[in-house]
Amino acid sequence: MTTTVERPEVITPEELGGPDGHGPDVQHGDAHHGHEGPSGILNWLTSTDHKVIGKSYMITSLVTFFIAGLMAMVIRSQLLDPHTSLVSYQTYNELFTMHGSLMMYLFAGPFAFGGLANYIIPLQVGAPDMAFPRLNALSYWLYLGGVITMLSGFLVAGGAASFGWVSYAPLSEATNSPGAGADLWLMALALTGFSAIFTGVNLVATIFYLRAPGMTMFRLPVFSWNMLVTAILILIAFPVLFAAVVMLFCDRHFGTHIFTVQGGGSPVLWQHLFWFFGHPEVYILALPYFGMVTDILPVFSRKPVFGYKGMVFATMSIAGLSTGVWAHHMFTTGVVLLPFFSLLSYLIAVPTGIKFFNWIGTMWRGQLSFQTPMLFSIGFLLIFLVGGVTGVLLASPPVDFMTHDTYFVVAHFHNVLIGTAVMAGFAGFYFWYPKMFGRMLREGLGKLHFWFLFIGFWVAFMPQYLLGLHGMPRRVASYAPDTGWTTLNVISTLGAYIVGFSFFFFLINLWVSWRKPVPAGSNPWDGHGLEWFTTSPPPHHNYTHLPPIRSERPTWDYNHPEHRSIVHKPKDKASAPSGGGTKEPAGAAS
């Protein structure tokens, strides 16, 4: 059953009796109130509403996050001292493989582009839904199929995949990694890869075709911009992964020798194909979270974002460069062009530096308030900064030769990925949770969650830099007592336990919010974007009224007409090309 959706009516502050500073209390018409279709589990199975699908994505990805987190606890417990034998070496290999795979493929990406983006992007651009709602639903079911397929590896004879999340050939070939677990891993990647591609198509189409009138490209919130760029990156990277997975499967079962030396193939080809996907994947995971932080910092600094267009072009530059640096993961193979990949890797620091500069500029002399989303955003800045700086170090081939496959690299990418997917991810979750569920999370519990996570993170990962410099290789289940690595491993494990403990506060917070709801209202943070204009949670098809869109923060303009810093002056239509507005002092128009 299809329904046609009409453009919502425009509403001005005067029509609602003036702005109240807490967002409009828009009454919705009967036709679109509440969700449509069946309720309960049938609603979950059949809904094509981006909000239901977004929440399904978020819940599923958070479950995989906790499963992968528990694996991390076992991994760190195994390394607590040289003699620990909590799990067998084979199980340990399966655990670190599945920890990385679940976190990279099934949590960090889907949580951002399947979960938060799915829910928030149509709201931010003023659309009633994603452009292809049934394709959106299919994306989720493919993703869930991928989660089930990957985890079912633990149930088959021979156990789950155990060749690391990068699945290097020839280790991942049938002779070295026999069994169904490895095949299930490959099939899970095929399913989630298509899921990501479909979501990418949906995001591009939604942002290109379903924006509200007046929502020009350069008025999109930075999160929407970053999701657009991420979606294009997905379309570039994921098909390559799928092709590589098919080739590896053919090698394993159909007698081809694409990645085996004996048959005339090349194991390094796998690395080329994998990292042509894998390095953009790092930015597919990072850019959405950059966008979240860019939307959050101005709200809690009570300022517009500093250098809006600089942020947008920096995002594009990072995305472009990220696809030209894949072989910096392959420096030690000895068959890649070191200067080319080293130079491009160094160049990424420039747009990333611009972003840092603009984030600081946004906060500079603002009226900062340190609520939970802001704390997580600042935590992201600090943690990601160290990840970025150590990344610049690793872009230097001599340093990379020294530290390749050591715990230095492990610490580096946890700095990057925990900074983005966890710190910024939870910043986004705490920020938009009131919009999604219509109720607040508790500030006290949120801050406890932040501080335990933040402190635990440094305790867990700083020692790993030292361990790497002392020569401890990654992916080892034990080490000799006379290496001198024990103390640092004990500290690191203690930090991991603190990180794990911090999530109890998060779960308690969810439970308290569920049992004793505090209504959020439509705009609890005095937010800027269009999503804060509609009710929390939004009605079916999102909007019955829209404010005039005259800048990149329409809800703020609506609520604070006296504080608008940029007032758009209407121009003669005949001579008006599409582009930015003219800048005038506050109050010059209207």
Place this chain on the structure above:
Amino acid sequence: MKVESLILLAVAVFFGIIGVVYWFTSYEDAGFLMLIGATLLGLLPGSYYLWWTYHMKLRPEENPDATIEESAGVIDAFPGSSIWPFILGMGAMFATLTFVFGLWMAPIAGALILSALIGVTVESRRGGAV
């Protein structure tokens, strides 16, 4: 559509330049082909959008002075609840599991995928253009 087309054409230009530089500095074919593939990915839709930029009126979402009234009326038709994406998703999962556990799973996958394709087509015809 101008900004949208320029974004995609920028993808094509960037990868075109990087691809050529990479080829003449490394002569490595796998990376070169992938960069050219990425060039085409930006070039095809980007040039299509650019063509439309000059053959259609300015859309309300591209006009900074647009009022909501300018695009009043139907935005589009959106599908309601549908079980078929779920059926198709599960069919796809069983199809991939066929490669792991054997052909005995193929009929399950085939039945699910076929019923989903028929179901979603019938649903679309009944509900109008989607």
